[in-house]
Amino acid sequence: MDTTPLIPATSNSVKKNTSAVTTPEGKKAESSSAARLLILQNMVPLATNLVSSQLEAFSTRLADQLFKLSDQAVRPDEAKLSFDAHQLIKRNSTTFYRLVASQINTALTKEVSVFNTRKRAKKEDQYLDNTAQTYEEMEGKILLRNASHALEVLNAEPLVMLNTLIGRILNRMPIDVTQNPFRPEIFVKAVHQAWMELDPNPASHLLVLRLLQPTVFLQLSPILDDINQELMARGIRPEGDDAFDSSSGVSAYLPVQKSFSLDPYLQDKLKRVFSGQIELAYTDPHYELSGLAMVSDTLTNQLDDLDANEEHPDKASIDQQFFEDLRNMQKHHSQEETTNTHFESRLHKVLHASSAQKLSVVERNTIELLARIFDYIFADPSLGNDIKSMMVQLQIPIVRVALSDRDFFFRESHPARTLLDMLGSSGILLDAESASVDPLLGVIGDVIERVQSEFDQHIELFSDVVSDLESYLKEEELKAQAAISQPVQTALSEEKMRVSRELAEHDVAIRVETGEVAGFLEVFLEEQWIRILTIAHSVKEEKPHALENALKTMDDLIWSLKPKNSPEERKELIAKLPAMLTLLNAWLNAIRWDEPDRVLFFSKLAERHAAMARAPLELSPRRQLEIAVNIAQRASNRRLDRFVQEKVAQTDDEATKQVAALERGMWLDFNDEDEQITRYKLAWISPKRSSFIFASRQGDQAFSISIADLEARYRSGTVNTIQANSLVDRALTYALKDLAV
Known part of the structure; x- marks a missing residue:
């Protein structure tokens, strides 16, 4: 996204803060107050440029409304005033563009610089004050209030999101719209000020302000949406899990991750699973707990809850023996399952071990839930056998992680969970025809071999291997971008x-x-x-x-x-x-x-x-x-x-909606005349979304296609979007689907 400012910043303080952000000290520098405020300052040129891209269309709409008003006006003086304004904007469109861009840039810069000290304003006092002395001033304030309020209602959703994100920047609750430096009022005032500079005739000032309605005015929704997306790309999240060091993270180099989170019902199911309130039904038909064993386990759990602070000598030995069995099972099966073409979770077998019979309900639930997750992964048709054969080898290490740290299920940024998601996304990237010689597969193999040989209890190892894989994917992405530059x-x-x-x-x-x-x-x-x-x-x-x-x-x-x-x-x-x-x-x-x-x-x-x-x-x-x-x-x-x-021309069928939903980084399957399916990444979308460039992962094969041709291919069924949501999220939803809340 191009965020080059129309008016270059010359503030020394801005330059100094910029260097503070780019220093490699890590999270401490990134999350400092100055760095956070600088992130918001960087949104000003983005907003100004987005406004500039709309100025021609906005000017045309305004000129058309002025001409229409001149044609419909009853009073000759109003008709002449409207027509003169119409002629003025038609003759001086370039000047008007420059004035609007300059006024908006100046207004937003000022608002961002003082917004942290702005107090919440009462709704009735937001636009009206006691300083207006004349009827024209009072009318101007009322018109400003009405225009701004109409735009607030129309853009309520992105405004609420932006209020929340700015609140996150300041480490406090969401701000009020009256404190938001990108609120509609600022844009309306700036455009009106630009008009007053263009036309010195005071009589036209109120006339134009009346016309600044949502159907005529700048389209603020895409501007606010882009600011929200840019803030979230920099690690600011509406929920309480900011990660300012994640702007160069996994999502930048993998297929687009659609926003996905467990709904409240599923979250409640997870909490009940790990509180021991319910026991998962085991999906392996060869294993059934006897009624006596289940009663014994329930009693044991109740005693554990009552005597949480007591020592349980045999519990430690059981856990130690179970983990030793896991390690032996991992060594025994590591070579056996890498040559399999039929994949199934081996975790059901883990529950057959003698040391597993005395595990608590929560521990058995953990293993069964992971077994279901891997069952889903191995049944996923978007993943090839090569990647599945490698992910088989991660089952035992993931069990050991989840038994030690149940944040694996609740925290999306957990390093072991991130690794599974990255491997799932990488599996989509691999070309089925040449996967066996793809260097990415070799990198994944090295990552899994390191996990198998080095992982004991330190979860930091997963962070290290995620970083290695991410670095490789980043290098590939940079090469691919260079390849499609022409x-x-x-x-x-x-x-x-x-x-x-x-x-x-x-x-x-x-x-x-x-x-x-x-x-x-x-x-x-x-x-x-x-x-x-x-x-x-x-x-x-x-x-x-x-x-x-x-x-x-x-x-x-x-x-x-x-x-x-x-x-x-x-x-x-x-x-x-x-x-x-x-x-x-x-x-x-x-x-x-x-x-x-x-x-x-x-x-x-x-x-x-x-x-x-x-x-x-x-x-x-x-x-x-x-x-x-x-x-x-x-x-x-x-x-x-x-x-x-x-x-x-305005057809709104399913194909149109599918193309409209495409985002850069998504992967699509193209079916050619020989019924051969080739997977390409959406590498670039033109600013007007009229053409799309698709490329292979490394950019060596690229082609451009118009929006009309792409929609036609969706209608004919010769192209399909590959869903690239978080693999673990989807697997969790599957694993918990049969549980009643």
Whole structure:
């Protein structure tokens, strides 16, 4: 995600704090107050850039509303005021973009710098105070309150999340929306301030503020969502498990981990399992506890609870003997099961050991629960036999971990649990055809061999091997990103031209929809001038005047063919024609339109201009009415056609939803004509989500596909998304599914 600020920060304090964050001292430096506040300061350029990407669309909506208001206004002064504002924003769109971006950047920077000292404001005092002296000031405050409140309601969900995350940054409860530096009020005030700078006419200030409604204003939801995602990517979590050292963690190099957590019912089941309230039914049909043994175990557990502080000499020896049996079983089966192609959990057999017969209910529950988890893993069709044969060897070490530390089941960041999740995700990455020679499989083998040979009681070993595997995956990810850099640049260029074409089509459509464009001119604009506007939009950042020039030339051309009913209008036409025709020809030369149709177009244009010069100045009321009715009819037909086209384009079937849900890092199976399935990672999504680049894990095979083609493949069933939720989370849900709460 690009977070380059539009206005570079020059604060010395910011630079000093940045160096503090990037020092390798570890968690202490990362979690310091200055580092936490700096994280929030870094969200300002992100928000500013996201606003900048919306400014063109927002400006168009605002200009359209001003024009509509001028057309519908009853009072002439209001109609003129609205039309003048419409013309101002159309002529000075680039200036307006710059003013809005600058005002928002300044406002957010100021808010972030003081927000930690801001007190919660009462709802009724948030916008109104006693400093307003005039009616206009009071009305402005009321309009600001209404606009901000409407945006708060519309964006309630991401705002609540952001309030929570900012509260986590400050190590306190979620803040109030009045303290949130990214609250809608700040954006509304900044946009209004930008307008007041653009237009010195005070009469337009309240007019524009009335129009800043959710349907017209900036779309704040994607901005707030991106800030939330960026904060969580930096280790800030809405729940109480921040990990500021996890920003370069597992999730950055593995398939996207969809947010997943055990629901309250499952959490309650886990608590009951490990409190001894219930005993899991063993899934191995060859093993059944006798009624006497179960009664004996229950009595033993009750005595254990009553005499928790007493010594139990035989208990220690039983545990020691059981762990010794586990170690022997691990050695005995390590070679036997690496060559198996049929996988099943060996943990059911652990419960047959003589030393296991006197384990407590909780200890047996722990082993049975792990047996079910491994049963689920070995039945997972997304994992190949190579990775399963290695995960078989982790069963006994994981049992030893879980019996010593039951946080394995309750804490997602537990190192042993993280290792299982990483291996599950890595199994998705492995190509079934070449897995046996894949270097990743060798790295995984080294990790498991180290766990088997070195693990005794120190769980830190799992943290070490997770770090080793993570480092390897990070190196692969960096190589893959470098490999797709050229396809990304090509896709960006293609999308830029595609978006420019859409903007050009819109520019022409809103003019044709008025019904005032002559038929032959309409064809010319839709076939030739759209090409010119596409080029102008594509170079807008480098040459903003080119777009203004192309739009003005088009507007002048349309105006030149409208009826001229006064001597002054005809004189103005004669005066403008030479310059207009020169510009028109220059633009047509730029797109190399040298076809015979060009001669025919200019011939028709000259005939129309000559006819207008000879036409009578006075038109009869009947003729004026006919012209007005024809124009209104054409405008109505154009708008209806466009509405129908947009409705047809807005298909919202399951395939559309599946593509909309895709995120960078997800893995998809592509089925080719030979029914061969190849797995690719979604390596890149274009800013407008119009094209996607998929690549093999190491980036040596990459291809680009448009959104329309990808949706078509989902509809035909030749592509499927690979679910990459936490493997242990899914396995736990399966293992506890038959337990009644």
